[in-house]
Amino acid sequence: MELLLDHARVVPGLDATGRPSTAAHPGSLLVREGRVVSVGPAGRPAPGAVRIDLRGRLVTPAFVDAHVHLAETGQQAMAVDLTGATSAADLLALVAGHAEHAELSGRPGVVLGHGWDESAWEAGTVVTREDLDRATRGRAAYLSRVDMHSALVSTALVEAAGGESRMSALPGWSARGPVAQDAHHAVRDAARSLVTAEDRAEAVSTALAAAAAAGVGQVHEMGAPHLSTPDDFATVAALAERARSEGRAVPDVVGYWGDRDTAVALRLGLVGAAGDLCVDGAIGSRTAALREDYADAPGVRGALYLDADDVAGHLVACTRAGLQGGFHVIGDRGAGAVLDGLRAAEEVVGLPALRAARHRLEHLEMVDAEQLDALARWGVVLSVQPRFDALWGGPGGLYAARVGERAPAMNPFSTALAAGAVLALGSDTPVTPFDPWGGLRAAVHHRTPGSGLTPAQALHAHTVGGWVAGLQGGAADLPEALGGTLLPGAPATLAAWDTEDDLEALCDPGAEAPRCTLSLVDGLAAHDPGGLVPPRRAGR
Template sequence: MAVTGDTVVWVGQDGPGRALHPGAQVVDLDGAFVAPGFVDAHVHATATGLHLTGLDLTGVRGAADLLAAVRAAVRPGEVLIAHGWDESSWTDPRLPSRADLDDAVGGTPVYLSRVDVHSALVSTALVDLAPEARDAEGWSPEGPLARDAHHRVRTAMQAAITGEQRRRAQDAFLRRAAERGIVSVHECAGPDISGEADLADLLALAAEPGRPEVTGYWGETGAVDLARRHGLRGLAGDLFVDGALGSHTAALRDPYTDHPTSTGARYLDADAIAAHVVTCTEAGLQAGFHVIGDAGVTEVVRGFQLAEKAVGRRALTGAKHRLEHLEMVDPAQAELLAGWAVTGSMQPQFDALWGGADGMYATRLGERAAALNPFATLAANGVLLAFGSDSPVTSLDPWASVRAAVHHHTPGSGLSARAAFNAHTRGGHRAAGVNDGITGSLVPGAPAHYAIWDAAELVVAASDSRVQRWSTDPRSRVPALPPLDPGIPLPACLRTVRAGQVLYDAFTSAA
């Protein structure tokens, strides 16, 4: 492959390539392989960076472990922010009370988000910074806060973060993305997520040389002026129609199996959804919503039907709106969404973490769990898929996401390796409005967005006759992919390049 400036100019065999480009700087891959750079279509940069640079709760296995980890991490004068606890994986799912947490941290404001980031354990000192949370929906005097009470304490937590803390976190996030072969991310910001200043700082930092691209989204209705002020792609991302299954806040038609008095929470109805879609369509912005539960998806579909009556199908499909997560969708709904050219921005690692007969999905939903994250159904109906991590909910690990999409817990719901790889590369570019047909592939004329991957361990793994070898149609513009079987080491990134500019480089030291 030959690159001039920011563009791929030639792809072919080595001998002719050297003859056609005499004097070019040559990088001998020495067994490594090149593939299009990944796009992560749903991230939360500052929250991920705080997770990377701070306390990680994904490994705790009970209330005592959590309290001990928090007690050791408290620093006087600083709000303590940590993420990742998941009681559904604990032997004893009992959570520490607020009194237990206060005893561990004293007067320190503490915010400990659940793995799905839709509820949090908080200290009294943090509640005191948002006293209105005590009168909000989702308030608990002892347990985790959810719904509006959670949003209010999270806003107070964000206000307590210093500018230097934020920059360190965002820098850590962008560096980690580049280290994982990611050339572009979609930041899903909003008033209940991060704040306008946080988004502005991230966009400014990403504009510096040597950074992955950040496509900005803001999850708020009526914020057209804000979107234009910051050059955002749309008023989309985490504009909440409902919550999350783990926190019992995703909106369901029938009650939760393990919480039979609850059907979750719905924050927007069809009329509000339609009004937002119409506003964005007419403003030339992408609309989008966070939606997970089947009742939430039903409301979204109704909203799009109303929007179509207002603006017409041609305008609606031309706007290329999107939905985040879209976990409980049936074939009839998938067909309708495809007809409106709606993108499904989805996270395959959700199934890897919570799918299966013994997973959190089954605990929450019983037999309904098998129908979650139906990638194959959506793809078969023509829905464009764009894969991401929802980091810090799952890790910035695109090869793990591709593998999860292939090895879905429910037979028939997964994708081929080629389709999954496309969804994490070209699909992400298309979801952000890049529809030139070549971005995200390695062909002459395409932007030079690519990553070089260490294949040494993969060669050893592939020598095992039991390992499935992937092959692709050359017309797909997708390279032959590495083995993705469970237990096989995933590729390690050696270099990440966006528009011909190196973002991350470990190739020289690894060679």
């Protein structure tokens, strides 16, 4: 089937010289066999082609979200949203209401919640385990902090994780407030074991639908033993196959398994043993590994889960196995361990092989210009989340409270791009939701002047950058026009937006995100609430 998207304003993403661009081309976009045929004046569709009048809507390449957790995102639909909790009492009221509603609805299992952030609460406020036990009526409960690196848990969940005698021996244990580090990992595993396979599969499906509705055409799923299960990838494959049989699509899923043992990634045919293989934790939970003390917690420098030898060994193994390796790393001490590990890996496999593997780092918030130059030399992809800076950066923000004068230098996007690094933007959902326009605005209007990107650079990083990040093979040989753009020959993976504004205006600080009215993945409808694309069965 051919599609002619007529009366559109098409943003191909690159100009005639191959540089990032936000320029829109009025006219039509012709799609044949899942690929873009032409952009501009109306092409010549075949007889029987489907013409869709977009009435001046903006059309862009579908966004690539380079860091997601699908099941955890979808589970929010069956969990209590704690992002709006303004105090401990508010959180407990939300949890109690959710627990009661779940029981009345016949879903009396584990109470899940996400998104609380105590940094704006009254100083010294604590939610105790006893408080949570009363709010949940004694049920198992796991309430993750907004950064997903610590949690509030009930007594019933502690018992499911092995009991207080076992938990109290683990780093990060607290008998009163949130648990972090190894104790957090243990209770998170226990909570996940209480979620049924059916609920988890439903959550993956819900998250993919949300991505498509946000104009996201590809996601990078960051699976890991402490976060998810390999069965999630089987769920993704089944959903994609069912969609194809019905003549529609779901967003492409590029899979990663964050484990130093590469066996699962190789068995499942994933792109890499990377993602949330954690070198350290997060700033908000004070578990990111710092060289100096946290400004608001003297004597605390976070947690270093992997050292330089661990990093080097994993990168060598991945390079030899043809996999992308990579790590979650945020703090400056964690970054130092990764850089030392990369240097050691280069000595073993050589620079050409290391570059060709295109290893990647997630978040990397505390990094300097010299380190960025080295990372670009090694061909390392930087998967970053601009909305972290929008939420927690700037004077008076969480980062300033946690790390003081070190905060303004965090997330130096423009410096990374100037060094020649590949930037790929993402959400880390459910830490922040699918919101590519919010990501663009945050990248452009960085809270540290001079650290942000231009709108064209941000669009490129949220489309082509993400597409490149998810590919195996030598970066020098990548045909950029074949992914993340709407140039002729590119996959017809795109989004149409109900707006009269241009892309630059949509990146203004106060701009409202436009509504996605249509998203296609390889020419098939992934989100089509208005029924613009007629259904097409497989084989037709």
